[in-house]
Amino acid sequence: MTPLKVGIVGAGNISSIYCENLSKFPSIELVGISDIDSARAQAQADKYGIRAFDVDSMIEGSDVELILNITIPAAHGPVALRALQHGKHVYNEKPLAVTMDQARELNQVAAQKGLRVGCAPDTFLGGGHQKVRQLIEDGAIGVPVAVHGYMTSRGVETWHPNPEFFYKPGAGPMLDMGPYYLTAFVNMFGAISRLAAVTRTTFAERTITSEPFKGQIIKVETPTTFISSFQFESGVLGQLTTSFDTYAFAGQPNIVVYGTEGSMIVPDPNSFCGWNPETERIRIKKGDTETEIQVTDEPFKNNSRGLGILDMAHAIHEGLAHRASGELAFHVLDAMLSSITSSDESRFVQLETQPAQPTLIGSEEFSAERGLLG
Ligand SMILES: NC(=O)c1ccc[n+]([C@@H]2O[C@H](COP(=O)([O-])OP(=O)(O)OC[C@H]3O[C@@H](n4cnc5c(N)ncnc54)[C@H](O)[C@@H]3O)[C@@H](O)[C@H]2O)c1
Numbered sequence: 001m002t003p004l005k006v007g008i009v010g011a012g013n014i015s016s017i018y019c020e021n022l023s024k025f026p027s028i029e030l031v032g033i034s035d036i037d038s039a040r041a042q043a044q045a046d047k048y049g050i051r052a053f054d055v056d057s058m059i060e061g062s063d064v065e066l067i068l069n070i071t072i073p074a075a076h077g078p079v080a081l082r083a084l085q086h087g088k089h090v091y092n093e094k095p096l097a098v099t100m101d102q103a104r105e106l107n108q109v110a111a112q113k114g115l116r117v118g119c120a121p122d123t124f125l126g127g128g129h130q131k132v133r134q135l136i137e138d139g140a141i142g143v144p145v146a147v148h149g150y151m152t153s154r155g156v157e158t159w160h161p162n163p164e165f166f167y168k169p170g171a172g173p174m175l176d177m178g179p180y181y182l183t184a185f186v187n188m189f190g191a192i193s194r195l196a197a198v199t200r201t202t203f204a205e206r207t208i209t210s211e212p213f214k215g216q217i218i219k220v221e222t223p224t225t226f227i228s229s230f231q232f233e234s235g236v237l238g239q240l241t242t243s244f245d246t247y248a249f250a251g252q253p254n255i256v257v258y259g260t261e262g263s264m265i266v267p268d269p270n271s272f273c274g275w276n277p278e279t280e281r282i283r284i285k286k287g288d289t290e291t292e293i294q295v296t297d298e299p300f301k302n303n304s305r306g307l308g309i310l311d312m313a314h315a316i317h318e319g320l321a322h323r324a325s326g327e328l329a330f331h332v333l334d335a336m337l338s339s340i341t342s343s344d345e346s347r348f349v350q351l352e353t354q355p356a357q358p359t360l361i362g363s364e365e366f367s368a369e370r371g372l373l374g
Helices: 013-024 038-048 055-061 073-085 100-113 127-137 161-169 172-189 308-316 326-345
Strands: 003-008 028-034 052-053 068-069 090-093 118-119 144-152 190-202 206-207 218-219 223-231 237-243 255-259 263-266 282-286 289-293
Touching: 003 055, 013 028, 013 038, 028 038, 028 055, 028 308, 028 326, 038 052, 038 073, 038 263, 052 055, 055 073, 068 073, 068 308, 073 100, 090 100, 090 144, 090 308, 100 118, 100 237, 118 326, 127 172, 127 255, 127 263, 127 282, 144 172, 161 172, 161 218, 172 223, 172 255, 172 326, 190 289, 190 326, 218 237, 223 326
Parallel strands: 003 028, 003 068, 028 052, 068 090, 090 118, 144 237
Antiparallel strands: 144 255, 190 223, 206 218, 223 237, 255 263, 263 282, 282 289
């Protein structure tokens, strides 16, 4: 197949891994990179041997077919909408947008124009969570009953070079990290039907300790601890804690799945198969017996950010549905924003979005002909 021409908007912290991976994937041609800060775009272009564009000429004038939008959350919706209006497919970093109206408009405009919307995270397409999904479908823990997710951290101002946006509307622990967990939940169990949540903002201000903004104060404008309870369409129950206020224990499980015949600890959903696929194990407990499963056969176990775009390139070529889709990300946004509504209004919220559960990646898709592996 002719490689899909991809252009990146946003040359910040996360752009390096995308540049690296998209330069390697066989069905993608990484054309160039742009940013409102042209020096950043130029630096990444020089590093990865691609072209630096200004944002307008990439979106409006280039022969790029898909815009990878890795700007800050507040710009996800507006940049993606412009790309669609100029006839380009888009793939956004998470969250898809910061309001339901923006996200709805993206999917509607794309449908009208025959274009595609994709969105991170694509970690659920990695070897770890594909194996977990297969185990659940094979009945390894019986019928799923419940799932618990824990994303607890003391915040990002200690390490991220530009941490301010994490404490503004559109981010916080839920909109920033929730997508990994909620997308993994929907991959395992299908859509969420309703939820109830409580939230709090523990610290009104944050002091940056990372460079280059060390010592600057961030005014916190989003809740920083959430506890959300979910009911899935399938009947499974779920709970997710996301926090930038609290310390995690080393070894604390990220997600535990409970079934009628056993329980399972699954890989961190912010990874493609844990942080070290060699030592990572899926743990299953049945009665008093615990077994550990190493993921061996599934590909994409290392940091494969961009895999969702690779899947999109093939889906566009073959006229199939892509998995890290705008509908899935719209549902995840619905669950995240509804958690804020539920807490603010002290009520259950029925979700308005109902995406299909993404299909497992079939082994034939890894064949040389289908080309996901090249
Ligand atoms: N850094 C990570 O570890 C990480 C991991 C996963 C996902 N993400 C997501 O990726 C996105 C980017 O994160 P980051 O850490 O690279 O942030 P960053 O602040 O380092 O970079 C964002 C870049 O976008 C540019 N930008 C902002 N608005 C723009 C606009 N309207 N048009 C063009 N360029 C614009 C900025 O100039 C900046 O260079 C965020 O949505 C974040 O949630 C980041």
